Amino acid sequence: MSNVVQVHDLTRNFGTFTAVDGVTFDVSQSEIFGFLGPNGAGKTTTIKMLTGLLRPSSGSALVSGFDVSTQIRQIKQRIGYMSQLFSLYADLTVDENIQLFAGLYGVTGARLNERRAWVLAMAGLADHRHRMTAELPLGFKQRLALGCAVLHEPPILFLDEPTSGVDPVARRSFWDLIYQFAAAGTTVFVSTHYMEEAEYCTRLALMNRGRLIALDRPAGFKQKMIEPLLQLNTDNAPAAVTVLRETPGVVAAAMFGRVVHVTVADESEALGMIPRVLDTAGLTCAGLERITPSLEDVFVSLVMREGGAAVG
Numbered sequence: 001m002s003n004v005v006q007v008h009d010l011t012r013n014f015g016t017f018t019a020v021d022g023v024t025f026d027v028s029q030s031e032i033f034g035f036l037g038p039n040g041a042g043k044t045t046t047i048k049m050l051t052g053l054l055r056p057s058s059g060s061a062l063v064s065g066f067d068v069s070t071q072i073r074q075i076k077q078r079i080g081y082m083s084q085l086f087s088l089y090a091d092l093t094v095d096e097n098i099q100l101f102a103g104l105y106g107v108t109g110a111r112l113n114e115r116r117a118w119v120l121a122m123a124g125l126a127d128h129r130h131r132m133t134a135e136l137p138l139g140f141k142q143r144l145a146l147g148c149a150v151l152h153e154p155p156i157l158f159l160d161e162p163t164s165g166v167d168p169v170a171r172r173s174f175w176d177l178i179y180q181f182a183a184a185g186t187t188v189f190v191s192t193h194y195m196e197e198a199e200y201c202t203r204l205a206l207m208n209r210g211r212l213i214a215l216d217r218p219a220g221f222k223q224k225m226i227e228p229l230l231q232l233n234t235d236n237a238p239a240a241v242t243v244l245r246e247t248p249g250v251v252a253a254a255m256f257g258r259v260v261h262v263t264v265a266d267e268s269e270a271l272g273m274i275p276r277v278l279d280t281a282g283l284t285c286a287g288l289e290r291i292t293p294s295l296e297d298v299f300v301s302l303v304m305r306e307g308g309a310a311v312g
Contacts, residue, residue, distance in 0.1 A: 002028065003028055004028065004029050004063070004155065005025075005026065005027035005033075005156065006026050006062040007024055007026070007050070007059075007061045008060050008061070009022045009023070009059035009060070010022070010049060010059035010061050011023075012042075012045050012046075012049060012056055018210050019210055021042070021210040022211065023042070023046060023059075023207070023211070024212065025212060025215055027187060027189060029187050030183075030185050030186070030187060031182070031187055031188070031203060032179075032188045032201045033189050033190070033202065033204075033205070034202075034203065034204040035047070035191035035204075035205050036191070036192065036198055036205065036206045036207070037207035038193075038208065039193075040209075040310040041207040042209075042210040042211075043191045043207055044160055044191065047081075049061065049068055050189070051063075051076070051079060051081045052068060052072035052075050052076055056069060063075045063156065078154055078156060079156045079158060080152070080157040081158045082149040082157075082158070082160065083160045083161075084161035084164045087145055087148070088144060089133065090133050091133075092132075092133055093131060093133065094120070094129045094130070094136070095129040095130060097133055097144065098116050098119055098144075098151070101148040101149075102151050105151050118147070119148065119151065120147075122177070123140060123143035123144045123146075124143065128140075138165060138166050138167075139167065139170030139173075142162065142163070142170060143177070146159075146162070146174070146177065155185070157186055159178075160191050161191050161193065162174065162190065163194065164193075178190070195294070195295045195296040202217070203216065203217050206299065206302060206303075208303050209306065209310050213306045218295060221299075222294075222295065222298055224298055225263075225298045227251050227263045227264065227265065228263070228267040228270070229290065229291055229292075230261070230262045230263075230264060230270060230274070230289065230290055230291070231256075231261060231289055232244075232259060232260040232288050233285075233286040233287035233288070234286060235283065235286065237255050237259065239283055240253070240260050240278060240283050241254060247274075247277050249266060249273060250263070250274075251263040251265055251304075252301070252304060261291075262274065263301060267290060275288065
């Protein structure tokens with residue numbers, strides 16, 4: 001498969017602050033490329049450079065063969081972009097939003113009629129085309145925004161945290177649409193902070209503090225956690241986390257639902273030491289065993305290994 005996005009040493013500075021620091025990666029045609037990272041990692045800034053909304057400070061990037069520094073107009077004709085705010089105009093009707101984006105993308109005549117019908121059907125808004133967009137439930141706004149972003153049938157689609165705030169059913173339905181686009185040949189570039197969504201991607205890029213710290217398939221990511229991971233069942237998980245974080249030999253401890261995930265330096269030593277430490281603190285150890293790390297565990301481990309997430 002050919003690389004439709006090529007990024008080399010891409011950097012963006014805001015004064016003395018480096019938001020994106022020498023990022024390099026490629027994205028292949030029809031890939032669902034996931035972009036992960038804590039808040040402030042540089043994900044949105046990178047997407048804005050690739051979509052022509054920000055100029056790079058240095059480095060280079062090609063999108064559909066065009067340079068993000070000098071050929072922004074050509075790039076915008078070949079991409080769709082949906083931000084986490086859905087890029088819609090709340091004071092326009094559903095149909096007026098479609099008309100507006102059709103005009104921006106040069107979609108007219110019979111093709112506009114065809115694409116409008118497709119958007120309305122896909123979004124479930126065929127009977128609500130004259131409804132004010134501000135009145136729509138969040139899931140309908142999400143699908144309408146997606147429809148407007150792909151009115152011109154772009155070969156590359158950028159989605160910046162597109163499921164933020166929507167319910168799980170709407171999120172799953174949205175991902176079904178993403179799969180359909182990819183199966184039809186569209187390259188989808190999506191940033192997300194939902195770990196279950198990351199599992200749906202072909203490949204994942206993990207950013208922290210402006211740098212790309214890991215790039216692999218979801219299954220490959222789970223092999224990157226080198227420290228043993230234990231699962232602890234206890235009657236007071238918050239208190240256990242506090243105690244274990246101060247315990248020598250414990251690399252990290254965090255609540256994971258009702259249990260505690262404990263990353264340790266040495267498994268055999270920790271299996272004997274943790275119950276003793278908890279008992280001394282007046283806490284129970286109802287179960288302690290090694291487990292296979294989830295993608296979230298790996299995500300946290302890699303970010304912590306690189307100095308933790310940026311604060312503020």
